[in-house]
Amino acid sequence: MDAHQPYVWWMAFNQVKGLPEKLLSGRFQHLLDYLFAYVMLDESKMSAFDRAVYAAAYNEPESIRAANGWYQALGQDMADANTYAPLTLPVLGIGSY
Numbered sequence: 001m002d003a004h005q006p007y008v009w010w011m012a013f014n015q016v017k018g019l020p021e022k023l024l025s026g027r028f029q030h031l032l033d034y035l036f037a038y039v040m041l042d043e044s045k046m047s048a049f050d051r052a053v054y055a056a057a058y059n060e061p062e063s064i065r066a067a068n069g070w071y072q073a074l075g076q077d078m079a080d081a082n083t084y085a086p087l088t089l090p091v092l093g094i095g096s097y
Contacts (some may be wrong), residue, residue, distance in 0.1 A: 014071035
């Protein structure tokens with residue numbers, strides 16, 4: 001895994017139709033525990049109740065499928081973006097990683 005792009009696997013995994021639902025349904029808490037430990041500077045800021053709410057929201061196949069729609073549309077979104085005309089006004093872009 002590239003240390004500068006640690007989430008590449010996540011993007012690819014969620015683009016596989018049907019697989020995330022099969023692997024994560026009823027087990028979403030395990031994934032959340034991993035993700036929270038990976039990204040949070042202070043895990044104590046999220047209670048067990050908060051984690052349970054997240055897990056309940058994403059534990060069913062339909063919820064996982066709905067959440068993955070964004071990832072699965074990404075290829076079409078990129079193709080669509082290539083058809084847009086260039087901006088003709090000055091633009092200031094600010095971001096961070």
